[in-house]
Amino acid sequence: GFAFPDGAYKPESSPGSRQIQLWHFILELLRKEEYREVIAWQGDYGEFVIKDPDEVARLWGVRKCKPHMNYDKL
16 A cells, blocks of 8 residues: 655544645545545555545535535635
8 A cells, every 4th residue: 555654644633623734634535435435546656536526625615614615716
């Protein structure tokens, strides 16, 4: 599998946290089986594919407390 440098991944932030960065949120989604239909690893070099961009944007909006989030704003 793809390895991240030490310290690149921190434990999951609390829901509603405005401190999380997008890359960290994407890693959280990629680690959870329940989001495989939304976002998934692809290939062997740390590449991923967003299968449902609207859902990724919606989830990001929930995390950031921004209910009008869409993929263009993401």
